Amino acid sequence: MQGVKRKLVYVGGYEGLGWVVGSAVMTLLTGTPPTTTGPLTLTITLIATVWNLVFTTLFEAWERRRRDRTRTVFRRVLHAVGFQATLVCILIPLIAWWLEITLLQAFLLDLVFIVYVPFYTFAYNWAFDRILGLPASAVNNAEGGMPVSGPEPTGGS
Numbered sequence: 498m499q500g501v502k503r504k505l506v507y508v509g510g511y512e513g514l515g516w517v518v519g520s521a522v523m524t525l526l527t528g529t530p531p532t533t534t535g536p537l538t539l540t541i542t543l544i545a546t547v548w549n550l551v552f553t554t555l556f557e558a559w560e561r562r563r564r565d566r567t568r569t570v571f572r573r574v575l576h577a578v579g580f581q582a583t584l585v586c587i588l589i590p591l592i593a594w595w596l597e598i599t600l601l602q603a604f605l606l607d608l609v610f611i612v613y614v615p616f617y618t619f620a621y622n623w624a625f626d627r628i629l630g631l632p633a634s635a636v637n638n639a640e641g642g643m644p645v646s647g648p649e650p651t652g653g654s
């Protein structure tokens with residue numbers, strides 16, 4: 498599976514599972530009922546879904562330009578941490594506003610997710626690639642990692 502279909506299946510599974518877990522954890526952390534945390538976690542999930550699609554598209558475009566396109570542990574860590582770091586910059590102000598708490602309180606509340614999500618992202622990506630195969634952007638060809646088509650990559654990996 499490749500292209501847009503792969504991205505939609507990836508993002509749908511990633512965010513759907515993330516929403517279920519996130520709702521339960523947010524309810525436990527805040528001590529409020531799911532009717533309070535549910536809309537917040539749904540909003541977070543929708544934002545994360547859109548950002549995941551954008552971030553993964555940008556990451557794969559970057560990856561496609563590398564001489565060696567192998568998905569190493571370092572590259573998977575880079576993807577997971579990059580995604581989470583950028584998402585946190587969006588979500589902390591939202592959480593603070595929604596729950597009417599300070600940015601520091603929102604950061605502390607989100608700290609569980611900040612620690613958990615990179616591990617979740619890494620594990621989900623690994624399992625997804627193992628089950629559905631690698632995307633074309635992560636497959637080297639017989640000429641030592643050069644793209645099958647498109648411009649010659651510049652610089653090293």
